[in-house]
Amino acid sequence: MGKxxxxxxGLGSADLADIQKQGITPDIxxxxxxxxxxxSWPTWNSPSGAYVQVVAQNADKLGAIPMFTLYQMASNGDGNLSGLTNTTFMKNYWDNVRLMFQQIKAYGKPALVNFEPDFWGYTQRISNNADxxxxxAQVSNNPDCSNQPNSVAGLSQCLMQMARAIAPNAYIGFPPALFGDLHSTAMSYMLKLGADKADFIVMQTLDRDGGCFETVPQVSYCTRAGTGWYWDESNLTSPNFKEHFALAKTYYQGLQLPVLWWQTPLGVPSTQIGGSSxxxxxxKVRYFLTHASEMVAVGGLGAVFSTGEVNQTSINTDGGQFKTYSTSYLAKPAALP
Structure with a gap:
């Protein structure tokens, strides 16, 4: 990829000007x-689909590889799978996918594509024996994939088939949902999707700062049940970083692909529980960027940091933390094998 x-x-969900203002130089x-x-996204710029070029050009200005997180399956609501068998929805879905890859091909340089976060977990929950x-799902009426079955398995195969046929410069990855109730069958499900035929694995930590879930009373944008959102950096009590890296290693070994962490929260460490908007x-910024060699050891290729919701810590509110740790890391980086 030229790196x-x-x-x-890497960085995501941040404005170009905000990154440039701090002199941050992300790889992704x-x-x-x-x-x-x-x-939908093709309508955001003219001509249709030009947003891909906007992102790619901004990445070029940063010396970064553009990455596109395709998140179309949540259009009817997170976890709503009704669109899979709706002819109009799926025609529009495939038209957008085709346009995305055509735009990436026109870009002409390496680009990363992250396929539908969480969607695969929702389909796993309703599948028969994790199949x-x-x-x-409507797939074969897509002229690019008339050879594929009308199922979620066919859908995943179609995404890869379109990528290889239309945009050979695209590197593609699937994100295991990491839902706690699916851990026992998640690996076999990803293999049945054909995720091992992609180029990388998209690994997630949490789409919010840990402290957001610790607030009392809970705020509307962080209402999940549970505890242990803030991981133990000493790795003595659970949950901790070594446990998470061990999970990442199972996907690395099972799918035989490098691991790219994505949408890693930007919160600042504190002994004060919770925080504010x-x-x-x-x-995670502090630990990841001071222990990158541990991530390489479990198959890590890189980590992209970004906010998963507008009230979370960003590079504009972190007091310069990301700039400080990323600069320090780049002065003594962890080599890939």
Whole structure:
């Protein structure tokens, strides 16, 4: 991809001007492609689909590889799978995918694509014995994939088939959902999707700062049940970083692909539980960027940091933390094998 053979560090969901203002030099620049039909990402610029070029050009200005997180399956609501068998929805879905890859081909340089975060977990929950071939989806009416079955298994194969045929310069990856109730069958499900035929694995930590879930009373944008959102950096009590890296290693070994962490929260470490809007605590930036060699050891290729929700810590509210740790890391980076 034109980068040095070291663990890569990226940023997402941040404005170009904000990154440039701090003199941050990310290896990867990630943005979402969302929506199906009216108001979806192809309509954001003219001509249709030009947003891909906007992101790619911004990445070029940063010296970064553009990354596109395709997040169209959540258009009807997170976890709503009704669109899979809706003719209009799926026609628009495939038209957008085709346009995305055509635009990436026109860009002409390496680009990364992250396929549908969380969607695969939702389909796994309704599948029969963790088999994506048992979940219906309209696929064969897409002229690019008339050879594929009308199922979620066919859908995943179609995404890869379109990538290889239309945009050979695209590197593609699937994100295991990491839902706690699916751990026992997640690996077999990813293999049945054919995720081992992609180029990398998209690994997630949490789409919010840990402290956001610790607030009392809970805020509307962080209402999940549970505890242990803030990981133990000493790795003595659970949950901790070594446990997470061990999980990442199982995917690395099972799919035989490098691991790219994505949407890693930007919160600042604190002994004060919780926090406030824009300043919730977390410690993943500090740990990841001071222990990158541990991530390389479990198959790590890089980590992309970004906010998963507008009230979370960003590079504008972190007091310069990301700039400080990323600069320090780049002065003594972790080599890839």
């Amino acid at each position: 040095s053979s070291r663990f890569l560090v 620049y990630d943005q979402y492609l969302v929506g199906v039909g009216a108001g 994506p071939a048992t979940v219906s 824009g300043k919730y605590r977390d410690n």
